[in-house]
Amino acid sequence: MRTRYSYGGDEHVFVEIGDEMSLEAFFKSLSMSKVVRDANIDGVTEICPANASFQVRFDPDVIAPDAIMARVKELETQAEHADKRLDTRIIEIPVYYQDPWTHETLMRFRERHQDPSGSDLDYAARINGYDSVDGFIEAHHSTPWFVSMVGFVAGLPFLYQLVEREKQLQVPKYLSPRTDTPKLTVGYGGCFSCIYSVRGAGGYQMFGITPMPIYDPEQKISYLTDFMVFFRPGDIVKWKPVDRQEYDRIVAAVEAGTYSPRIAKVAFDLEEFNADMTGTNARLMEALNDA
Template identity: 30%
Template sequence: MQNIKIVPEGDASLLIQFEQVISPEVNQKIAAAAKLIRAQQISGIIDMIPTYCSLLINYNPLVISYEALYKRVESIVRMESHSEAGKKKVWEIPVVYGGTYGPDLGAIAEHAGISEEEVIKIHSSKDYLIYMLGFLPGFTYLGGLDEKIHTPRLASPRVRIPAGSVGIGGSQTGIYPMDSPGGWQLMGMTPVKTYDPDRETPILVEAGDYIRFVPVTEEKYLEIKAAVEAGTYEVTVHEGED
């Protein structure tokens, strides 16, 4: 268990601390450990919350004690298999960039010293690892943004950012799952609902998955949006080895 610590976090939570760096390798260990723990179906575990460098386990102390849970978790994270590569799940998220959908695209391009078209090309050219979900239900913290388009947050956050907005905040990019205040620079919008409380699985993606942004025209955006509202749209998903 090199560089891994297990500590109590309050009276009903256990925290597994991995290496304190933000990296795909650490994230893979966290996601794999969560998968192994979930597979054990340990009675008393309420939920698990992965973050950049740790995995928080909330449990019912009336069902399982901290000591008993510690032993179970310790034996699981000792398994070498939790660091092995697994299948890479990539969600294709259509995005209409610029204009009223991405009012800060010009500012992002100006900050980078490149054209808006080049910003779009860079932003949509790779798969982004979902390190964790937070801030809002289904809000994705994505890693791997090209340094060329790193952009500071707005000096004055907006009071309302529409659901589906795709933005950049410093070295990260992400999708706003619902209307909310926010300070990220907005570059586009997706019609896909990453959070829908009426859906059987409200949050579309999971930490450890990947997102690939696919540029679309406004016409295509509106077409997909109508299909999403009608419940007939299915997000394209690719799976393969890491």
């Protein structure tokens, strides 16, 4: 992992913590973007953390590009000494895998897919060495995930699974992006899962759909009245498989304003996790189940 600094035009400093994805890179990028934010540097207008990199937007009329670059580099050392511990929350997200809506959509765009003969899940299960789609789905929801980035479009979370690298699921994106993806599709591309916050174009494989809205520009949904975007980087997610009946029940509850997501406050310590993944995940699940 070697940190690489560059400019994105005359208004952005770009910092790549590592060119490959890892929890270490994610933690350092989150921690460093936090240190830069806390430094309250005059002329910095926005900080965007990503999976293994982050970006600082600045106004060059207020702070010279080489001055902001030097400041951000200085702060790297501080971030390296920061605790690799995060006070965050774990959220249960219901997923209706193999739902009819993403299935209809994936059939419409079959000619853009690596394997037009089956579904996205058939393909993902096969190339990851699973005998059955059910086994693959279980691997997808059996351990928690980190929200490692929020973006692409409004409020869309990228998620990275809390398992050893050799157990990470990897699936390429569509050969050519679709022009349509149902709202709230649970997708997969590279080593990341995502939830499409809004309907639109997309290149990730489609596994299912969640009944729980995560973006509401009108801020009418009961748990989105404070802010229209649900996720923030550092959130932990546990997928919970649901059937059609449960899906419909949650959709109705959201509409009635009676749905509240299951959420628990947790602390996540990277070193503790690396020393004992099963134990750490079990402790996270315990906190969630108590909520």
